[in-house]
Amino acid sequence: MTSTTAILREIAARLLSSGAVEMVIGFRQGTIPMMNEPCFVRKPDEVGHLVWDSHCGINLANYLTDRKEKIGIVAKGCDSRNVVTHILENKIRREQLVVIGVPCRGMADKRKIAMKCPGEILRVSETATAITAEGEGFSRTFEKADVLQHNCSLCIHRNPVIYDELAGDLVEEQQGVDRYADVRAVEEMTPERRWKYFEDLLAPCIRCYACRNACPLCYCPTCFVDESRPQWVGKGQDPIDVRTFHFLRAYHCAGRCTDCGACERACPVGINMRLFTKKLEKDCRELFDWEAGLSLEARPALDQYRPNDPNDFIR
């Protein structure tokens, strides 16, 4: 049990027994290794379910939408930025929340680990810098830095941006990270090459919508892909429909996405759809000097008019 887990349980028990919150949202051990699942704790004697390790990649802000009760939410850097976005978009009120911040050192990519192991992984343990995966007849230890999720290796907001409680010391933010090397590579392609690149990128998509469901931004009561009157986009595997879904979903996340990686993590076929949201993130940063979810005071890029907004593309 990591010390963070112990602190989280202590905080959760205190908040629940004092009545400060009615529910704490955190993580518990999943039924298979490296797949921790969301956990809703309502009684102080249930806090023993809560855990914290390198497999808490799910974005818990997803579970706050339109809740009415007082909630304690466990939030790493990206979760806290999505909590801020939720508050700005009136999906939850700040007064309802006790944010239990967890300074984060990145989450492990279960695919990277699984690919480096010769068989099914049955047990996983970790120290501060290493992760050990064990199975039938093998045991492999990895440097944590080598098996981080791609978005975590590029993260520059590891500490929660808002918090009322803190489960551990603040960590040092990564400096000098080149966040957009992959986006630039796509930008430099010719239109023909880029069209082909996205064709290949999206070819395996089975339209399961796991990316949408895992995303804390995708809270619309009826998603545009589920509308049948009018039916904006076909339901099948047609490449044009697949493309429409991914491009439109990305645009709905413009200026809101925190690159938490929940979409890519949830994808059963391993599509890097973060490439789309990252392009929009890059544009927001370069054109509007905007990064999502950093402050409760600033208004989002799409919600604010400035006379000097770039408009050279309009004739």
Next chain:
Amino acid sequence: MGIEPGRLHFSWISSAESTKFVTVATQVTEAVRALGPNTRFIQPPLAEVA
């Protein structure tokens, strides 16, 4: 997303700016005609049902 530059245009035209509308519409038409027929985002027609 791989659409040719020149196929997508943005303009802001007031209902009072009829001449600007004509100019822009002509320019857009010419630019797109120069590119030729679009090949992307086209769904093949559904097969005839017997």
